[in-house]
Amino acid sequence: xxxxxxxxxxxxxxxxxxxxxxxxxxxxxxxxxxxxxxxxxxxxxxxxxxxxxxxxxxxxxxxxxxxxxxxxxxxxxx
Amino acid sequence: xxxxxxxxxxxxxxxxxxxxxxxxxxxxxxxxxxxxxxxxxxxxxxxxxxxxxxxxxxxxxxxxxxxxxxxxxxxxxxxxxxxxxxxxxxxxxxxxxxxxxxxxxxxxxxxxxxxxxxxxxxxxxxxxxxxxxxxxxxxxxxxxxxxxxxxxxxxxxxxxxxxxxxxxxxxxxxxxxxxxxxxxxxxxxxxxxxxxxxxxxxxxxxxxxxxxxxxxxxxxxxxxxxxxxxxxxxxxxxxxxxxxxxxxxxxxxxxxxxxxxxxxxxxxxxxxxxxxxxxxxxxxxxxxxx
Numbered sequence: 001x002x003x004x005x006x007x008x009x010x011x012x013x014x015x016x017x018x019x020x021x022x023x024x025x026x027x028x029x030x031x032x033x034x035x036x037x038x039x040x041x042x043x044x045x046x047x048x049x050x051x052x053x054x055x056x057x058x059x060x061x062x063x064x065x066x067x068x069x070x071x072x073x074x075x076x077x078x
Numbered sequence: 079x080x081x082x083x084x085x086x087x088x089x090x091x092x093x094x095x096x097x098x099x100x101x102x103x104x105x106x107x108x109x110x111x112x113x114x115x116x117x118x119x120x121x122x123x124x125x126x127x128x129x130x131x132x133x134x135x136x137x138x139x140x141x142x143x144x145x146x147x148x149x150x151x152x153x154x155x156x157x158x159x160x161x162x163x164x165x166x167x168x169x170x171x172x173x174x175x176x177x178x179x180x181x182x183x184x185x186x187x188x189x190x191x192x193x194x195x196x197x198x199x200x201x202x203x204x205x206x207x208x209x210x211x212x213x214x215x216x217x218x219x220x221x222x223x224x225x226x227x228x229x230x231x232x233x234x235x236x237x238x239x240x241x242x243x244x245x246x247x248x249x250x251x252x253x254x255x256x257x258x259x260x261x262x263x264x265x266x267x268x269x270x271x272x273x274x275x276x277x278x279x280x281x282x283x284x285x286x287x288x289x290x291x292x293x294x295x296x297x298x299x300x301x302x303x304x305x306x307x308x309x310x311x312x313x314x315x316x317x318x319x320x321x322x323x324x325x326x327x328x329x330x331x332x333x334x335x336x337x338x339x340x341x342x343x344x345x346x347x348x349x350x351x352x353x354x355x356x357x358x359x360x361x362x363x364x365x366x367x368x
Binding site for chain 1 (some may be wrong): 244
């Protein structure tokens, strides 16, 4: 599975939504379900699924703007 | 024509009896689910709740499981930790030591109520506390049920502090780091995270907890279930711990269930398969005691 598809799954699971989302879907501030608990769940899932460590100083609102921004962030780390 | 009433019409033992367990001037709000009178009595179960908001989110699932077990012939006690839920005290006054002492008391209370096998059933951080109590008591006859256990307190606290970072990020406040929060906690003695006043003492106690250092009695039977939205193998640290137990001749069975992680989800969610799998495991390990 591509990084993008995996991330789409992780984001959907974290918010428990069943409608489809794609690379262009805006997250932070746009989807009400995307709250602080969802952010933490996404960070933890990304670390577990991709075997990466995410440092606090990398966590910034910009990486949660859209699904695509999150994909670019992870691709830069794997 | 009127349909006949279903045989599954709820009866009193399904709802759980709310009461306060008083101990060391602490009042613990508890729900007691008495074993169904219609079946052979099989034992007592003590639930160790999850931490913080995870406890609130998982309440419905815990009650459903407790009901299912009472129908199977178990008496189940579900307490709220001191400083949480409807128990007395403030969260900031709570500590791991107090919680563990209270759970020890609850266990004794249950054992006074009825003889029979003793089962400790923990969710998330509660599973780590159940393991600690099991290691301490060296019960020859006890079973442990662990739902998505937290095995490393340090990693868990990191995730908990991240909630605060995420909140800050979303409200556009000054960015800080977990290390800054730890310093603030040290300096001020308490830190508010997602509505919970975490004390320095509690933080340090949880950080120091590691399942891998606990000496689990050989006679222990453990059922570890991992719920995740998609099927994955068990996370590496969980698998490492399971392997360590197996090497020490502790009987461990693991199970994986696909479903929402109900202790974190936005909406209260239910995972029926988890309840069924847990009930099934009990059927294989516990015989009616009389």
